[in-house]
Ligand SMILES: [Zn+2]
């Protein structure tokens with residue numbers, strides 16, 4: 084456990100991306116395959132089920148420390164993090180331990196949920212006696228499911244690639260979908276054999292587009308570009324393999340059962356096909372507002388009534404696998420042709436005008452986007468491959484104004500007047516070059532009352548720090564902010580100031596890692 | 611207005627100028643000007659300007675004079691040396707906080723009151739160790755009076771600091787080690803390994819080092835910025851500086867740096883994050899929770915007055931243990947968390 088605890092603290096205290104990667108590389112090189120496998124599992128944000136309520140955890144800690152529950156609560160208030168509070172209040176350990184992360188996970192953590200409460204308490208207290216303060220912190224975090232250390236999956240993949248020589252794209256692919264860190268997991272993750280039996284359900288890493296801020300005409304000859312509508316729905320991959328259909332969201336969630344209409348489309352696809360597209364609430368030949376689709380997002384199962392009032396469909400825009408062959412390295416123009424063959428299977432198509440004479444005509448088309456309830460246009464280079472992550476230059480989002488960005492909630496403050504009891508004033512942040520969240524905007528309005536209540540409950544549960552009326556919350560919620568203008572500002576830490584920021588909507592479908600970067604936002608500043 | 615702190619109100623009471631001994635006619639660490647002030651130690655929340663006459667420990671005189679002015683009227687006494695002021699027997703005893711820090715013991719008609727000032731019971735090579743004093747009434751600080759605060763042994767912390775310095779050297783980064791100019795910096799210096807590379811000090815730290823050296827405390831060799839040749843390579847150096855330099859242009863000259871802060875507050879990751887430091891070393895000159903309880907126990911005091919920190923919490927805890935305890939509201943500020951600490955040091959960092 085010592086090495087993993089050291090890694091955790093190193094990552095937690097480091098502000099430099101390169102250092103973080105170096106710490107992980109060092110760990111992956113020296114840890115046993117079993118330990119490293121579990122490290123990957125936790126570092127990429129996966130977690131086993133919580134074995135018991137955190138209230139019990141607090142009581143046991145106070146008891147072990149020999150302090151009254153009120154005193155424990157005072158400590159928790161001062162620290163703002165349960166796992167850390169417990170690690171700090173406990174008396175020093177009386178034994179040492181030599182076991183690695185895998186041992187602790189497999190022999191303690193995974194079995195805890197099944198034990199009766201009395202045994203859970205005894206086991207946890209015995210463990211505490213054998214762990215140092217940093218080890219306890221990590222152990223507690225693994226138990227409470229609050230293990231987050233500010234590295235993105237992308238960063239973990241980079242470190243794994245550097246320590247093994249396996250290409251990042253292969254690693255990203257292998258890390259998608261449902262898996263747990265079994266005994267041979269790490270070896271197969273780093274296997275150089277590309278054909279190692281990859282899980283049939285596994286999606287490909289999504290290729291992402293950048294917002295286009297430069298004049299569209301700077302992209303050169305329009306004939307080199309493939310133009311699509313930019314839809315405002317849920318990005319998804321539909322996989323047909325081994326006689327089964329799998330639907331994955333970009334948040335790497337398997338959503339097949341939530342969208343039976345999409346599953347049905349998948350069932351009609353030929354074996355060995357993977358489609359990339361957008362799920363939209365759709366009625367009478369056009370999308371319903373995003374808020375309608377949102378009614379479907381949170382539901383694990385959908386009733387007949389909702390299926391009828393908010394039907395969904397798939398707008399397919401790419402095919403990543405056909406007849407069992409990975410097409411991602413083929414040019415987009417080839418893939419689009421194959422997709423056309425597949426359109427007979429029930430994929431919805433909203434065609435673009437066939438002939439567009441030049442960029443200005445295209446701009447005029449883009450301006451009609453609002454009527455079609457689309458966000459603008461996508462411009463994809465016809466010769467482009469399907470890349471991993473956000474590669475610049477080949478795929479552009481040419482959105483309509485206002486400017487919108489995806490940002491992460493980091494601070495919350497109580498409102499005034501009738502909302503004085505609720506946390507309604509939010510500060511949002513985006514990622515800087517060092518992969519730190521820097522505040523960019525305060526936003527007050529835009530959420531429904533029900534959503535405000537939900538955010539309020541979230542804030543109370545996920546407070547990390549309090550200073551005065553302001554709470555720092557665990558960065559988890561992503562919201563889309565809209566604003567009317569943007570300019571440089573030396574008064575703000577981010578170096579930018581936005582005009583009339585407001586919450587456009589809550590992006591339940593996005594993870595903090597998906598939020599925009601400061602660099603991207605700075606590019607929105609007009610010259 | 612005033613109220614009694616000791617059983618006999620004439621021995622020790624709290625007034626709006628500070629803790630006052632009426633019979634002896636002196637104050638302890640007063641916050642407004644008075645004729646006669648006994649100063650527990652030279653930190654600015656305890657040793658303020660404007661007193662007609664200062665009394666302090668012999669060990670602490672040099673430091674105090676530098677903090678006040680060369681003209682200040684200061685009389686100093688050896689630890690344990692007893693003086694009588696209008697019949698009150700007064701003596702100073704080591705508090706282990708910084709060089710010259712003292713607990714003030716006063717006795718009248720068999721009743722003993724002790725004001726701890728700031729103190730720690732852990733070892734510190736740069737000052738005389740804390741000494742427990744039996745008393746009836748004990749005024750104790752409780753800056754870190756929460757069970758989350760437990761300090762590691764010094765050797766471990768110094769090994770961490772030297773290790774961090776070494777890592778930075780390997781990466782070609784200059785190590786900036788921040789802490790209070792008075793006390794913390796000298797204690798840290800005593801634990802640095804001078805064989806590892808050059809130790810450079812900020813002007814504010816240098817001034818206090820001089821006072822320590824004059825008092826006979828051995829510190830490793832340090833250099834000031836002004837003594838260094840042009841083009842000096844800082845990548846192997848460690849620089850001791852007050853916290854106010856963080857984010858200032860003063861840091862630019864060192865090229866790539868790694869910044870660390872030494873404070874008891876660094877025990878909690880949130881505090882570290884708020885300070886935006888690369889590293890935090892949990893090095894405190896105050897008692898941690900177990901030592902605080904131990905020190906209170908050792909006085910055998912019947913009345914415990916908590917001030918300077920988590921007063922309400924300590925009082926509630928002591929009462930649960932069946933002790934008599936009350937909060938004493940003073941204007942001593944203690945080791946401040948976050949930004950205020952920087953502001954307090956600002957004046958001397960120029
Ligand atoms: Zn002090």
Ligand SMILES: [Zn+2]
Pocket residue numbers: 653655656728918942943944945
């Ligand atoms: Zn103080």
